Every structure is written in C-alpha cells, then in structure tokens.
Amino acid sequence: MKKNIFFVIAALVAVTSCTLDKTDYEAEISTVVVEHFEFNEVVSINKNNYQIRIEALNGTLYKGYNDIHLTITNTQTNENISTSNVTFLPIITNYNGNNASCPHQYNLNYNTENNYYSGYAVFTSESNELENWEVHISFTDNGETYTVNQDIIVEEQANMNLNMTAFTANDGEQYFIALVAPQKPKIAENELVAGIYKYNQPSNEAGTFPDPSQFSYTEVSNYTLLLDPRMPEPSMGNHSSPNNQNLTQQEDGLYYGTVNYTMTGNWTLNFRLQNPDGDIIKGTEVSTDFTPGIEGERSELHIDILF
Amino acid sequence: MKKSITLVILLFVSLYTTAQNTEKEKKKDSIVALDEVQLITIIKKKIETDMKMAVTVDEFLASSDNISFIKRGAYAWEPLLNNMSSERSTITIDGMHVFGACTDKMDPITSYVESNNLSKIDIKSGQEGSMHGATVAGSIDLKRKSTPFNLSKKWNGAYQTGFEFNNKQFFNLANASYSGSKFVADGSLAYRKAENYSDGNTEEVKHSQFTKFNASLGLAYKTSELSSVKVEAIYDEAKDVGYPALPMDLWLSRALITSATYKQLFKEGLFRALDTKIYFNAIEHYMDDTTRPENLVHMDMPGWSTTYGLLSKANLKSNNFSSEIQLNAYNNLSTAEMRMYPQDRSERSMFAYSWPAVTTTFAGISLNNSWEISDKSQLNFGGALGVNYNHSKYVEFNWIFHPGTPQEKTRILPSFHAGYQLDIKNFNFSVGGGYGHRAPSVSEGYGYYIYNSFDRYDYIGNPDLKNEISYEGNASAGYKGDKFSLQANVNYFYIENYIIGRILSLGSPMNYQSVGVKGYTSLEYSTLFNFSLNTSYTILDNLHWKGVLTYARGKDDNKNNLPFIRPLSYQSSIHYRYNRFNFQTSVNGDLEQINYSPEYGEDQTPSYTIWNLSADYTFKIKDYRTVVQIGAENILNEYYSTYADWGNIPRMGSNIFTSLKFNF
Numbered sequence: 015m016k017k018n019i020f021f022v023i024a025a026l027v028a029v030t031s032c033t034l035d036k037t038d039y040e041a042e043i044s045t046v047v048v049e050h051f052e053f054n055e056v057v058s059i060n061k062n063n064y065q066i067r068i069e070a071l072n073g074t075l076y077k078g079y080n081d082i083h084l085t086i087t088n089t090q091t092n093e094n095i096s097t098s099n100v101t102f103l104p105i106i107t108n109y110n111g112n113n114a115s116c117p118h119q120y121n122l123n124y125n126t127e128n129n130y131y132s133g134y135a136v137f138t139s140e141s142n143e144l145e146n147w148e149v150h151i152s153f154t155d156n157g158e159t160y161t162v163n164q165d166i167i168v169e170e171q172a173n174m175n176l177n178m179t180a181f182t183a184n185d186g187e188q189y190f191i192a193l194v195a196p197q198k199p200k201i202a203e204n205e206l207v208a209g210i211y212k213y214n215q216p217s218n219e220a221g222t223f224p225d226p227s228q229f230s231y232t233e234v235s236n237y238t239l240l241l242d243p244r245m246p247e248p249s250m251g252n253h254s255s256p257n258n259q260n261l262t263q264q265e266d267g268l269y270y271g272t273v274n275y276t277m278t279g280n281w282t283l284n285f286r287l288q289n290p291d292g293d294i295i296k297g298t299e300v301s302t303d304f305t306p307g308i309e310g311e312r313s314e315l316h317i318d319i320l321f
Numbered sequence: 322m323k324k325s326i327t328l329v330i331l332l333f334v335s336l337y338t339t340a341q342n343t344e345k346e347k348k349k350d351s352i353v354a355l356d357e358v359q360l361i362t363i364i365k366k367k368i369e370t371d372m373k374m375a376v377t378v379d380e381f382l383a384s385s386d387n388i389s390f391i392k393r394g395a396y397a398w399e400p401l402l403n404n405m406s407s408e409r410s411t412i413t414i415d416g417m418h419v420f421g422a423c424t425d426k427m428d429p430i431t432s433y434v435e436s437n438n439l440s441k442i443d444i445k446s447g448q449e450g451s452m453h454g455a456t457v458a459g460s461i462d463l464k465r466k467s468t469p470f471n472l473s474k475k476w477n478g479a480y481q482t483g484f485e486f487n488n489k490q491f492f493n494l495a496n497a498s499y500s501g502s503k504f505v506a507d508g509s510l511a512y513r514k515a516e517n518y519s520d521g522n523t524e525e526v527k528h529s530q531f532t533k534f535n536a537s538l539g540l541a542y543k544t545s546e547l548s549s550v551k552v553e554a555i556y557d558e559a560k561d562v563g564y565p566a567l568p569m570d571l572w573l574s575r576a577l578i579t580s581a582t583y584k585q586l587f588k589e590g591l592f593r594a595l596d597t598k599i600y601f602n603a604i605e606h607y608m609d610d611t612t613r614p615e616n617l618v619h620m621d622m623p624g625w626s627t628t629y630g631l632l633s634k635a636n637l638k639s640n641n642f643s644s645e646i647q648l649n650a651y652n653n654l655s656t657a658e659m660r661m662y663p664q665d666r667s668e669r670s671m672f673a674y675s676w677p678a679v680t681t682t683f684a685g686i687s688l689n690n691s692w693e694i695s696d697k698s699q700l701n702f703g704g705a706l707g708v709n710y711n712h713s714k715y716v717e718f719n720w721i722f723h724p725g726t727p728q729e730k731t732r733i734l735p736s737f738h739a740g741y742q743l744d745i746k747n748f749n750f751s752v753g754g755g756y757g758h759r760a761p762s763v764s765e766g767y768g769y770y771i772y773n774s775f776d777r778y779d780y781i782g783n784p785d786l787k788n789e790i791s792y793e794g795n796a797s798a799g800y801k802g803d804k805f806s807l808q809a810n811v812n813y814f815y816i817e818n819y820i821i822g823r824i825l826s827l828g829s830p831m832n833y834q835s836v837g838v839k840g841y842t843s844l845e846y847s848t849l850f851n852f853s854l855n856t857s858y859t860i861l862d863n864l865h866w867k868g869v870l871t872y873a874r875g876k877d878d879n880k881n882n883l884p885f886i887r888p889l890s891y892q893s894s895i896h897y898r899y900n901r902f903n904f905q906t907s908v909n910g911d912l913e914q915i916n917y918s919p920e921y922g923e924d925q926t927p928s929y930t931i932w933n934l935s936a937d938y939t940f941k942i943k944d945y946r947t948v949v950q951i952g953a954e955n956i957l958n959e960y961y962s963t964y965a966d967w968g969n970i971p972r973m974g975s976n977i978f979t980s981l982k983f984n985f
Contacts, residue, residue: 032605034623037658042672201673202717247663249618249833256827257724274721279671306833307617
C-alpha cells in the first residue's frame with residue numbers, strides 16, 4: 015500500500031541566542047588603537063611659483079616617528095619637481111629662543127613610483143605654548159635655490175604603539191628610539207619595527223641659522239636592541255611571552271624584531287641597547303620571576319605600549 | 322549584562338514520505354534479530370544504582386566498573402573511562418556528539434542530561450566503542466528514553482521527589498509519556514537545588530552548591546508501518562554552581578540539544594534497519610569568580626560550543642552474520658574567551674581567546690560485524706575510518722608558541738578491532754584486540770593559557786601533535802552458576818604518542834595562581850592496564866551478595882606513573898528483600914594510592930572506606946505503585962578525598978537521603 019502522507023510536526027527546537035555575546039575580536043583590538051593608512055596633507059606652502067605640500071599619515075604630525083611625503087609643484091607649469099635636492103629640517107624653538115631639532119632625514123629621496131619626496135621625522139615633543147616647531151625646506155629648480163620656513167603643529171601620539179624615548183647612553187651620546195610598527199598590534203607574533211637614532215655632536219661653530227651641521231642626526235648602524243616584553247599590571251605578575259626576537263638593523267636602516275603579545279592590555283617593551291662592539295650602553299636586565307601582585311619592574315630603557 | 326533569555330522555539334519539520342507496511346513494534350523474527358545486533362555492551366538496565374533509586378547521572382555512572390571520576394565539586398564530574406581522561410573517550414547522547422564549552426572541563430556532556438530523561442547508558446571499552454567516532458578509551462553513549470508506539474496503556478508517568486540532608490539537596494523529577502499507534506510523545510522535567518555539602522569533619526565545603534534544571538521532549542510519528550520520524554530536544558540549565566576545587570564557579574551554563582530522526586525498518590532482505598539522524602546542539606558556559614574575593618584578578622571566562630551533525634546507521638543481517646554500519650559526521654565550533662580586569666578597573670581589560678574559535682569537522686564510517694560461528698562461539702570484528710579536520714580562526718594565537726603552524730590540519734583516523742567469545746557450559750571466555758587513532762582535542766591542539774588548577778600550570782595546545790595511536794588487548798573469563806558468579810576482565814593499552822602536558826621552558830604564566838606553562842606534548846608511549854573482578858553470590862533467594870574489585874596501573878615512557886589512575890578499589894554489597902521491603906548495605910573504598918604521579922601534580926592519597934545503607938518500601942496508593950526510600954551514605958562520617966578529587970577537596974561526609982517515587 016502506497017500512501018502519501020503529508021504532515022507537519024511542531025518540533026520543539028528552542029532557538030537560543032547566546033546569553034552573553036561573543037567578543038568581536040576586530041573591535042576588541044581596536045578599542046584603544048586607531049590605525050591610520052592614508053597620507054593626507056599636513057600643510058601646503060606657496061613660495062614664489064611653487065607649491066610645497068607636506069603629507070603625513072592622517073594629515074597630522076605626531077610626537078614620535080612620522081613618515082613624510084613632500085611634493086613640490088611649479089604652479090605655472092603645473093608640473094612636479096623631481097630632480098631637485100630637497101632638504102628638510104625640523105627645528106623646535108622654546109620660549110627663551112633656544113633651538114633644537116630631532117631625528118630626521120635631511121636629504122629627502124625622490125620616490126619615482128609615487129612622485130613624491132620621502133623622508134621622516136621623529137618629533138621629540140608636542141607643540142605647545144612654550145615650544146614651537148618649524149620646518150625649514152630647501153629645494154632647487156632651474157639652478158635657483160629656494161628656502162621656506164613653515165610652522166607646524168606636532169600633536170600628541172595617542173597610539174602608544176608609536177611611542178618613543180630619548181636618552182643619553184653610557185657612551186655619553188644622545189640616542190632616540192621610536193616605534194614605527196605595528197600601529198595596531200594583534201594577540202600574535204608582531205613584527206616590531208623601531209628607528210634608533212643618535213645626535214651627532216657638532217664639531218664646528220654654528221654658521222648661519224639654520225645650520226644643518228648643528229642639527230645632525232643619523233640612524234645608528236649595526237646596533238642590537240635586546241627585547242624583553244612584559245605586562246606591568248600587578249595581577250599579571252611580570253607576565254612575558256615566548257619566542258621574541260631582538261631588533262636588528264635591516265637594509266632600510268630601521269630595526270626589526272619580533273614581539274609576541276599574548277593578550278591585550280598594557281605591555282612594557284624592556285630594552286637594552288647594545289653597540290656594535292657588544293657593549294650594553296643603556297638598559298637593565300629585568301627579572302624573569304613570576305611575581306603575582308607586584309607591579310613588574312621596568313628596564314631603565316623601555317617603552318610602554320597599550321592595545 | 323544579562324540578556325534576557327530568548328528561549329523558544331518552533332521548528333516545523335515537514336516530511337513527505339512514501340510508506341510501506343508492517344508495524345515497527347510487532348516483534349517479528351527479523352526485528353527481534355535486530356535487537357540482538359547490540360553486541361558486547363555493558364548495559365545498565367535502569368538509571369538507578371543498587372543503593373539509591375534517585376541518582377544523578379554521575380552517581381549512576383560511578384557504579385560502573387570501568388568508570389571513575391575526576392571531581393571538582395559536587396556537580397558535573399568528569400568521567401574517566403578505563404582510567405583515561407574524557408578526551409580519550411567519545412561521549413555521546415544517542416550517538417550525537419556534544420562538546421562541552423568550558424576550557425576547564427567544568428561541563429562534561431554527562432552534566433547536560435538528567436537521570437529521568439535517560440533510559441540507559443552504553444559503555445563500550447576500547448575500540449569496540451569506535452561506532453560513534455574515533456576513540457582510544459571507549460565510548461559512553463547516553464540513551465534518551467524513548468517510548469514505543471502502541472503500548473496497551475496510553476499514558477505513563479512517574480514523579481519522584483526527595484531530599485538529601487547533607488547538602489540540603491531537594492529534587493523533583495517528573496516524566497510522562499503518551500503512546501498511540503501513530504503518535505508518541507514523551508517529556509521530562511527535573512529540578513535539583515543543593516547547598517554546600519559538609520565533609521567528614523562536618524565542616525562546610527564552601528562553593529559546592531548547585532542548581533540544575535533539565536527538560537526534555539520527544540515526539541515521534543509513525544509515517545508507515547515500518548518507518549517513523551522523531552524529533553527530540555533536551556534543554557539543560559545549571560546556575561550558580563560552585564566548584565570548590567577550582568578558583569572559579571559557574572554563573573550559568575545552558576545546553577540545547579536537538580535532533581530529528583528518521584527510522585526505516587525492512588521486513589526482508591539484507592538491510593534490516595536504517596536510522597538517520599540530524600542534530601544540532603549549542604552550549605554556552607559562563608564562569609564566575611565574583612564570589613571568590615581571594616582572587617587577585619577578576620576574570621570573565623565565557624565559552625561556547627556549537628555542533629551540527631549527521632548520523633546514519635544501517636543494520637544488516639544474513640543468517641548468522643550481522644553488521645552494523647554507521648556514518649558519523651559533525652561540525653563543531655568551540656570558542657572560549659578570557660578577559661582579565663586590572664586592579665584599577667578604569668584601565669584597559671586584558672583579553673585573549675583560550676580557544677581561538679576552533680572548528681572540528683569529522684566524518685567517518687564505522688563498521689561492526691558479528692559472526693555467530695556456533696551456538697557457543699562468536700566472532701566480532703569491525704573498524705572505522707574517519708577524517709578529522711581542524712581549523713583555528715585566530716591562528717595567530719597558536720603561532721605565539723608554535724610559529725608558522727598551519728591554520729588547518731587534516732588527520733586520518735583509522736581503527737580496527739576484533740574479539741572472539743566462547744561460552745562453554747557455565748563458563749565464558751573472550752579475547753580481543755584493537756588498534757585505533759584519535760585526534761587531539763580542541764584544548765590539546767589549540768588551547769591557549771588554559772589554567773589547570775590541579776598541577777597549577779597554564780596549558781598551551783600544540784596543533785602539530787601527532788595522532789594518539791592505541792594498541793589494545795583485552796580478555797575476560799567468567800563463570801555463572803545458579804548461585805555463584807565470577808567474572809574477570811583485563812585490558813591493556815599501549816598508547817603511542819600519548820598526549821600529556823609537559824613543562825615548557827618558554828613563556829611565563831598568565832594566570833596569577835599558576836606556577837608555569839605546560840605545553841601538550843606527545844610522550845613516545847604510555848601503557849595502561851585495567852583489571853576488574855565481579856562476583857555475586859545468592860546466599861538465599863532473597864539475600865544476595867556482590868563484590869567488585871578493580872585495579873589499574875598506568876605508566877609513561879620513563880616508567881613513571883600516569884596521573885588519575887585508580888588505586889586498588891573494592892566494593893562489597895548485600896541486598897536483602899523481605900516482602901515489600903528491600904535493604905541494601907555496601908562498603909566501598911580505595912586502598913592507599915601507592916603509584917601516584919608527583920610529576921603531574923599528584924600527591925599520595927590515603928586509603929578510605931565508606932559504608933552505606935538504604936531501605937525502601939513499595940506500596941500502592943490507589944493503583945499507583947509507590948516506592949519510598951531512605952538511606953545513608955558514608956554513615957561513619959569518614960573524612961576522605963579520592964585520588965581523583967581535584968585539589969584534594971574532601972568528599973561529602975555522612976548524608977541521609979530520602980526519596981519518594983510514584984508511577985502512574
């Protein structure tokens with residue numbers, strides 16, 4: 015006997031939505047970190063028949079490391095200048111007229127692919143009422159040299175992953191370490207990129223202001239930045255992570271290493287700076303003991319990050 | 322924070338079927354034969370023990386020889402089969418895979434059912450248990466009650482209530498069923514609420530309370546004489562459950578376990594039955610440490626586990642040869658998070674996944690054959706072949722300890738087993754062997770800083786672990802006379818690539834209580850030996866004695882002891898019936914744990930002996946059979962903890978239990 019039966023069973027299938035929502039991981043690691051991808055105009059200067067545009071990530075210059083893009087356009091021909099020697103010098107002037115600079119690339123490179131001059135500046139402080147930043151730019155076109163000065167605003171870097179530190183090492187020199195990447199770390203292996211710079215003490219008397227020889231900085235070569243990342247939070251008991259790699263210099267002059275962040279939160283990158291001779295010139299080794307309830311001790315050379 | 326529970330409901334399963342003839346429950350020859358397909362099973366007839374008629378699922382399982390428990394409190398014990406932890410066994414509900422959502426194993430699957438929605442529990446040892454998926458230790462299949470069509474009595478029901486004095490546990494269990502010729506419905510409701518229990522020194526064990534609600538419903542419709550469809554659901558909710566051995570308790574865990582089954586029987590031919598089930602279950606588990614002010618860190622640890630699956634089983638029979646073929650497929654997603662709050666709560670909380678959204682997809686085919694060589698002897702053999710696929714969504718978590726490990730991993734899991742049974746007069750003998758692979762569990766493969774409060778290490782999974790490979794041999798011999806019976810079982814496992822946590826030299830603990838980091842690693846091998854001896858003697862018609870002795874030994878490749886191996890244990894009980902009265906008394910205990918494993922965090926556990934007593938009386942109220950029971954466990958109020966009590970938490974001291982059951 016063949017019979018077609020059609021029936022419906024009302025089945026009890028309780029459709030539950032979760033009582034508590036799962037964490038949105040992308041949102042979680044973006045809570046305190048904003049990542050910038052786009053270069054926008056910081057300032058545009060008109061000088062004679064030229065327009066000079068300075069671009070930086072998010073259109074803002076921050077304390078710490080900044081990649082700088084610069085274009086010079088002849089407003090008459092509407093053509094970009096690409097063959098000039100362009101120099102870039104940031105100067106900070108404080109309330110009593112003292113001048114200083116910061117690590118920067120003085121001679122900008124021309125990027126033929128994207129048609130701009132590129133460089134960087136590691137601003138060591140934010141602009142405020144008492145201290146003012148200014149950039150001095152020079153370029154040549156048709157055999158003529160032009161110079162421009164422009165006030166700029168250096169803002170606070172809210173992203174602690176791009177923090178910097180300045181210090182005098184045991185060799186008496188003045189050093190700067192600025193974090194370049196990652197902007198937005200993950201709970202993962204992160205490639206840690208930093209710039210390490212040194213102030214070159216001038217050997218001659220100052221010439222006419224601004225005399226670049228008085229404001230000379232270089233990327234240090236063949237140093238090693240020993241890394242020991244830890245969570246300072248007392249309840250984390252000096253927690254650290256495995257498989258971290260010290261930072262060594264790569265072809266682009268920056269220092270590359272690996273930092274593993276095992277969870278979000280506050281981390282301290284404890285550093286020790288080793289010169290090419292193998293001497294530690296700054297930084298102390300931190301305890302590896304697990305000490306629950308006690309805030310982790312930091313190296314005398316360190317940068318705090320948060321994500 | 323608490324989002325209101327959006328429970329309920331409604332899925333309409335419409336089915337369109339072509340039908341055939343004959344009645345399912347009509348016990349024709351062919352169908353009787355089908356019942357016999359269930360081989361070599363140790364089947365517990367009813368969900369009650371000799372001592373106690375209102376038991377929890379855990380207490381019931383504990384009455385089996387080859388099950389022991391890791392106990393973290395009074396609730397949700399982790400069953401160990403053949404002295405192996407729950408990753409090594411497949412625990413299923415009617416063949417459905419369900420995976421706990423707690424990284425700390427606070428929710429073994431057995432905690433999501435109730436004794437009044439189960440009919441029996443099938444425990445199979447070793448590779449004989451590979452029917453539902455790859456295993457090493459064996460399988461535990463919790464069988465939900467199912468009501469046959471067309472019973473003479475249309476309505477059946479039972480209600481049971483009781484009180485246990487030690488932890489003021491009050492429970493109510495009710496179940497009812499309707500049975501018609503075309504339609505069957507059954508359901509159960511259970512509610513238990515217990516406060517903290519007291520140990521043998523009459524001291525309260527803090528954080529040992531629990532509250533559990535469980536409901537189940539099954540609806541079956543006969544689509545033809547030989548076919549039926551059935552939909553089933555179990556809902557379980559545990560709230561405010563204390564785990565005295567852990568630094569955290571449970572705020573809420575919920576499970577929804579659903580399935581739809583289509584069953585087709587065949588009167589003739591090779592194929593005798595076809596049983597196909599699709600299922601879905603979702604588990605959520607939220608820990609709570611807010612009642613533990615001693616904790617330095619406040620932490621949220623929610624976990625979720627969702628599984629979809631398919632199960633299809635065919636029974637074949639031809640003369641004295643019968644086969645069971647089963648297809649298993651499931652997909653599970655396990656996610657667990659931890660969020661630690663800094664002491665200054667205004668600061669950023671610290672977040673990580675302890676299970677970085679790990680998918681496990683398994684598909685396998687299992688075969689079990691039984692060949693009745695003669696009236697006296699039988700050969701059983703079978704095997705399984707499975708494919709296990711893992712995917713870690715946030716694989717960068719795994720890269721921290723295992724840089725560059727692939728995000729996906731596929732494993733082939735073969736298994737094989739054979740056994741020969743011989744019955745000569747009153748004696749029976751059996752010998753068998755097996756070989757099988759298992760894939761690492763989610764925690765073993767992908768766990769991330771899972772704190773183990775037993776050895777106080779944070780555990781890190783290793784996605785590159787090799788399959789665990791088990792070589793197994795078993796034998797039994799028994800005698801069954803009119804008055805006296807004796808049965809001895811032994812099995813031996815040689816497990817290659819035995820997965821266990823070993824101290825890692827890298828990394829530092831994340832949880833403040835922990836002392837270091839352990840990574841799951843494969844030992845070259847380990848060995849396990851289990852022995853049990855069961856005897857019974859009928860002294861008088863109404864006076865019975867029963868005795869059980871078990872022994873186990875587990876060693877790793879350095880001849881060191883494995884953890885959680887039960888020392889020599891014994892149980893002896895006497896049952897006496899007088900008219901409508903039953904009296905039971907039993908003594909059970911473990912000897913001193915000599916072969917403990919300090920390496921894996923164990924300390925020596927002293928011996929203990931527990932004495933229990935109970936009496937029940939059956940009578941009728943109107944036409945309803947009623948049983949009342951009163952009893953006492955641990956009468957001498959012994960202070961003890963067993964070898965597998967997490968953190969040596971003391972067990973319950975003396976406890977008087979009462980229970981009343983009506984059958985309608």
